[in-house]
Amino acid sequence: MLETALYFIQQLLNGLTIGSTYALIAIGYTMVYGIIGMINFAHGEIYMIGTYISFIAISGLIPLLGIEYLPLILIITLAVSMFISSTYGWAIERIAYRPVRGGNRLIALISAIGMSIFLQNYVRIAQGSRDIAMPSLIQGGWSFGPPEGFQASLSYMQLFIFIATFITMGGLTLFIARSRMGRACRAVSEDMKMAGLLGINTNRIISLTFVIGAALAAVAGLLLGLYYGVTNPYIGFIAGLKAFTAAVLGGIGSIPGAMLGGLLLGVTESMTSAYFSSEYKDVVSFGLLILILLFRPTGLLGKPEVEKI
Amino acid sequence: MKKVNKKLLGFSASLMMMGAATLSQAETLKIGLAGPVTGPVAQYGDMQMIGAQMAIAKINEAGGVNGMQLESVIYDDACDPKQAVQVANKIVNDGVRYVVGHLCSSSTQPASDIYEDEGIMMVTAASTSPDITARGYQMIFRTIGLDSHQGPTAGNYIADKVKPTKMAIIHDKQQYGEGIANAVKQTVESKGVNVVMYEGITAGDKDFSSLIAKMQKEGVDFVYYGGYHPELGLILRQSAEKKFTAKFMGPEGVGNKDLSAIAGPASEQLLVTLPPSFDQRPENADLVASFKAKDQDASGAFVLTAYSAVQIMTDAMKKTNSTDTEKMQKAMREMTFKTPTGDIQFDEKGDLKNFDFVVYQWHADGSKTLAE
Incomplete structure (x- = not known):
């Protein structure tokens, strides 16, 4: 009985860990969609670039500066990674999306897919296609349960992922709800033309959206990079697909939806592996997506799109 | 649409091959090295490439085959079955008639269909799936054991x-x-x-x-x-x-x-x-030293199997005194080859007679x- 409960708790924790990072990436998709109604397929690649920058910063920059205090290492890496990834996010918008924004939505979509392929190959050429590995920085954790039977465990790394994710998401929610820029974001999302007429610089707000999305992807890049300890130029594609699914599941365009969708997807995957078979985890999670879209086409927390006249 | 393409491809391929066959008399014998140069398992591709290239260099040093020099051409399949088919078609179009590769079994399988149809000889130094040689093909060999x-x-x-x-x-x-x-x-x-x-x-x-x-x-x-x-x-x-x-x-x-x-x-x-560490065999000391001189590592699992893959093809060319793959494959099933991976023989399917992991x-x- 105890063992069954511990096993369930363990799988729940595993699912929440992976789910919270899906959620971080999903926010990038959902924010861009919420504001300009476009799916930024290059977003997964930003996450991949984020892992590379974190790895480079940790293994190159930090020894150069001679820092050994772990929290400081993490803060510097996070700052560097968020800054550079945001620059990528901003540049992608300027180069690939802004010039085609007025046209058909499909053009922007193709441009995004092209950008994604470009970034993947650019990193492949620059960094090589092999897996790059890094030793774990945050080790250890707690175990619960009888010493001879099954023990549930929570590693410090997992806890760090939860805390970092919730702080980041809380910060973002506050920013959108309370700040002047956040209010402008919401206004542009509601009606871009009207917001422009009322004196909001819509181009700047759209750039800001990309920058925020990229910064969150960089946070996810650092967290998952540290957690798994490996990266390669292809991880962005699958992570992007999963995060996109999470965003759609929660209702694309809705920030709380992306969080909920990410966690739900992570827990579903983990539970499928736990009680069924890991072969079918993608089948079940994408099956769930189809079911939800059949019965709630706008996703869990999405609002139906009102035709603006 | 697809059918027309295939026909066209086949036609242009045969044209190219005729061209290549006449050219090669005067120039070089091209050996295609197909495997992952990029992608997550590229390091296995490296093992195969350095082994095969060393064999080609050694054979050229010793005067080539039947008066011709060998030349390697590298093709990247990224261990992706779809890309492997494209690579195989490109090899056909380029007029290359001997292939060392592919590496991942899932790439070797679809690519070998094309080589068999086109009469191109393929020797894999790394693919261990039994299915590859279980289809009664004539042109497909391997210098490594099976799963x-x-x-x-x-x-x-x-x-x-x-x-x-x-x-x-x-x-x-x-x-x-x-x-x-x-x-x-x-x-x-x-x-x-x-x-x-x-x-x-x-x-x-x-x-x-x-x-x-x-x-x-x-x-x-x-x-x-x-x-x-x-x-x-x-x-x-x-x-x-x-x-x-x-x-x-x-x-x-x-x-x-x-x-x-x-x-x-x-x-x-x-x-x-x-596979056993072939680089530890005393007979291979000189060869391993040549790899070291080039700053390469001969201890990779597929380095010397790839070396053998090149060598068995050239030995068969010497033995039959021709470059015709049809004659070669018949001879290869009867010969015993003295290679860095030991004295090897092939069975009817094109697999090694003994190979111990x-x-x-x-x-x-x-x-x-x-x-x-």
Whole structure:
């Protein structure tokens, strides 16, 4: 009985860990969609670039500066990674999306897919296609349960992922709800033309959206990079697909939806592996997506799109 | 639409081949080296490339074959079955008639269909799936053993030496991984080992925490993994973090230094079945020194098998005094070749008559020692 409960708790924790990072990436998709109604397929690649920058910063920059205090290492890496990834996010918008924004939505979509392929190959050429590995920085954790039977465990790394994710998401929610820029974001999302007429610089707000999305992807890049300890130029594609699914599941365009969708997807995957078979985890999670879209086409927390006249 | 394309392709291909055949009399004999130059398993491709290129260099130094020099042409299939088919078509179009490759069984399989149809000779130095030579093809050879040999080697070792009480078998759902996992499963079950889990994972996944928790709950004390090193490296690493202390074992697809880079100290938990270390044979001392002189490592599992792959083709050319693949393949089934991987002979299917895999203990620094 105890063992069954511990096993369930363990799988729940595993699912929440992976789910919270899906959620971080999903926010990038959902924010861009919420504001300009476009799916930024290059977003997964930003996450991949984020892992590379974190790895480079940790293994190159930090020894150069001679820092050994772990929290400081993490803060510097996070700052560097968020800054550079945001620059990528901003540049992608300027180069690939802004010039085609007025046209058909499909053009922007193709441009995004092209950008994604470009970034993947650019990193492949620059960094090589092999897996790059890094030793774990945050080790250890707690175990619960009888010493001879099954023990549930929570590693410090997992806890760090939860805390970092919730702080980041809380910060973002506050920013959108309370700040002047956040209010402008919401206004542009509601009606871009009207917001422009009322004196909001819509181009700047759209750039800001990309920058925020990229910064969150960089946070996810650092967290998952540290957690798994490996990266390669292809991880962005699958992570992007999963995060996109999470965003759609929660209702694309809705920030709380992306969080909920990410966690739900992570827990579903983990539970499928736990009680069924890991072969079918993608089948079940994408099956769930189809079911939800059949019965709630706008996703869990999405609002139906009102035709603006 | 498709049909027209195929016909056109075939037509232009035969034109090109005629062109190449006449050219090669005067110029060089092209040998295509097909395998992953990019992608997550590119290091295995490197092993194959350096081995084959060394053979080509040595043979050219010794005066070439029948008065002609050899030339290598590299093709990248990224271990992707779709790209492998494109590569095979490109090889046909380029008029290359001898191929060393491909590397991943799932790439070799579709590509070999094209080579067989076009009369191009293909020798793989790394693909171990039995299906590849099970179709009665004439042009397809290999200088490495089969999963159906490797599986029993691993299975017997597990059943006789390790004697696990509860064993799990995990594979990556690809032709190579699942094939070998099945072969191991059959062997250990016939010897009465208790297999409590048999599960597939998705290649490219990064999170195996659920799978590991499941193995912990089942009380698994030994795990066989069929697949490649990127996933197994992560499984080992995450197992160590979760204090899951079972021993692991994998096929030659996991045995390379990158595994140790990913898994770190956890790689001490691993046993690997590999082709014997041909570079340790005393006969090969000079050859290994030539690799060292070029700053290359001859100890990779596929380096000397690729060397042999080139050599058997050129030996067959010398023996038949022709470059006709049809004559060559007939001769190859009768000859005995003296190669760095030993004296080898081929059976009717194009497989080696004897090839033994050996069990090694893997180490955290990427080295290996014979397991007792």
